[in-house]
């Protein structure tokens with residue numbers, strides 16, 4: 001065809017118009033940046049389509065098909081074999097406007113018209129017909145993306161802090177190293193059939209990354225060796241959340257960047273060789289570390305690294321691209337005359353972080369439990385083009401999106417644009433933005449609708465203006481729909497995981513609440529405190545906040561206070577977890593079903609609660 | 621007219637249409653609302669607001685509409701809208717139903733046409749009424765009764781063209797879901813022929829099957845699917861014109877994807 005139209009703009013004429021207007025107004029807009037790395041491989045899409053066909057014809061063993069499907073990034077869906085969830089990998093969380101537009105289009109064509117930003121910097125499409133997955137893979141290849149090894153027993157998406165490169169407390173930018181590891185591991189034969197999934201997290205600083213709850217966590221360091229400043233990492237091994245959770249151990253004082261690859265390979269080789277392949281529920285590396293004992297494991301890694309180094313016949317190297325990103329402020333017109341939009345101050349306070357580069361900011365876009373509509377995705381793409389001087393965005397790890405390099409003078413106008421598109425939810429950097437896993441919206445193992453619950457909690461917090469409350473700022477709420485921790489409840493200040501409760505013969509959704517979880521340098525898993533019926537969760541959270549307000553010290557925060565309570569160091573009226581239990585006890589007594597039928601229904605459901613689960617694929 | 625069909629995309633290429641605009645031998649129909657039409661339309665096009673067609677679905681009414689628009693049995697017709705081809709497809713179907721043979725969709729929407737800088741005008745062309753016969757084409761029409769009768773047949777494929785969440789919530793038993801958005805491609809109201817064939821192949825839908833499409837209420841979204849299938853040469857496609865709204869009001873059986881709260885994944 002001779003007519004070329006802007007790609008993926010078929011339905012959004014307003015966006016085309018707006019963009020043209022924007023272009024006229026802003027002649028200095030830089031050309032669209034696109035991913036330098038192409039992660040895709042087109043043949044995989046065709047191969048997937050063929051394999052699905054053989055599976056449907058009964059020519060492939062279901063177990064084998066499942067492994068194949070997961071290797072290619074397609075999870076099963078709740079109570080059905082007809083649908084899949086496609087998990088699109090976003091290495092280091094770095095995502096480009098054209099990629100967001102493509103995903104918008106794919107969500108309308110093959111999914112539910114919304115996409116989901118996950119806690120591990122993936123973007124997920126739910127309720128995709130299994131037979132359509134290959135078309136998604138084809139289209140992702142158009143923009144250099146892949147879902148390969150996003151699930152299954154592989155090296156999962158390599159994460160990097162969304163603040164890497166702009167964080168005030170970072171020693172150097174870990175992004176190029178995260179990208180290099182992701183590149184090295186993807187499709188690499190050494191990690192195609194691991195005993196279990198394997199996760200890398202890079203960070204900028206302790207506060208912005210989750211390095212102690214993954215298999216390999218990495219914190220940038222610089223050390224002076226023989227008068228020379230050398231880059232390297234503090235590496236933490238064997239952490240992880242799940243039915244049983246562990247905090248990672250630091251391998252050695254300092255690992256120079258030259259040893260990054262050797263160390264990673266050594267760890268993967270040990271895990272591959274010694275990891276438990278039989279016992280599905282305890283085959284993550286953290287169990288191996290726990291069984292052997294840290295010191296023994298540590299020795300093994302160091303020895304293995306020496307062997308890896310000595311026996312490399314060809315020097316294997318990481319492909320590290322440290323070329324500097326072009327930073328060019330896209331907007332030339334400055335509407336200082338424009339009035340300050342309503343709510344701006346609160347939004348700026350709770351969604352914007354100053355960068356180490358003076359004059360620039362990182363703007364956090366809060367979503368409800370990570371969900372975003374196709375049209376909003378297109379708006380985000382436009383807003384990146386119009387406001388970000390680096391020309392791309394980063395996935396956060398609280399189910400949010402971060403647009404960085406926004407100039408001080410552009411914040412107000414950007415805020416207006418976000419409002420227009422329903423993207424200016426306040427409280428992204430506060431306790432208000434609760435995290436919730438998929439739960440019964442799509443997950444086979446779910447016992448409760450944790451996803452909707454997270455949205456309900458967030459709505460309540462915003463309604464009460466709690467996002468504006470400095471005392472609550474450094475606390476978090478995270479919710480999982482079963483004990484498997486996909487919602488990361490154990491590292492939340494207040495965390496919940498779903499289960500079923502019973503009053504007489506009537507069942508109701510009942511969450512286990514944990515208090516005092518942390519993921520920073522004092523990483524600690526939350527203490528199980530009580531079982532809370534779903535319809536009492538909001539009252540219980542509010543009650544805890546009330547207790548805190550009554551008993552807090554002058555410069556206290558909720559997180560600090562809860563920390564003292566769970567560790568028995570609080571000297572006010574509330575001296576320990578038992579006092580909290582006592583205070584909330586009256587709230588959690590089940591009413592009779594006739595008195596309050598709603599109590600026995602989960603959020604998003606108008607029938608009485610019962611537990612239904614399908615075949616889980618957690619260990620696949 | 622065959623020269624106006626792109627070999628790969630079974631619809632009218634907008635560039636070629638421009639060349640034909642001045643020729644009076646072709647009738648271009650704008651199915652947007654009257655007010656929108658008045659503010660500017662493709663030069664030489666005439667207006668048929670979809671509501672007017674839907675108000676009375678009888679073959680006599682369709683015949684009268686065609687004649688009033690100057691469409692005879694032989695007039696090549698090109699239809700466009702400003703949605704994504706769904707409204708126009710419904711009109712295409714209606715004309716085909718009374719036996720018109722040469723009616724096609726424009727490959728872009730009105731907005732895209734305008735964006736491309738192509739000719740628009742506010743002038744309303746003079747219409748000379750024409751004579752159109754009625755030769756009903758029953759094989760492209762499905763009723764609830766018919767659907768219920770054949771839905772268990774092995775060779776029948778029922779396609780629901782509503783969005784995924786609506787489909788999951790309720791659908792005609794046995795229907796499969798191809799949301800209307802799936803039919804489009806980058807910047808075009810329809811996929812390429814090859815793209816459409818791949819979709820069918822992946823889904824295991826035989827082109828020899830009898831395919832019945834339906835959507836929410838009046839057969840627009842499913843009209844697009846009808847058109848998309850027809851135009852790649854699938855011989856036996858029927859539109860269930862009154863679609864799911866009627867099906868429900870007749871209290872026919874409905875299937876639902878149970879035990880999952882998929883609506884809560886939507887950010888709408």
Ligand code: HEM
Nearest residue numbers: 075117118119120241242437438443445484485486617618
């Ligand atoms: C025993 C089985 C499973 C275990 C132990 C498990 C564990 C985890 C963990 C620990 C995370 C947190 C990510 C992180 O490390 O920071 C996670 C994330 C996630 N998992 Fe699982 N998982 C299991 C099964 C599943 C299943 C069956 C599904 C559904 C298809 C699923 C969907 C997800 C999703 C969607 C996330 C990202 C959370 C979000 O932002 O939505 N998981 N998983």
Ligand code: SF4
Nearest residue numbers: 437443446481482486
């Ligand atoms: S925590 Fe449980 S319910 Fe939530 S996604 Fe993981 S397996 Fe599913």
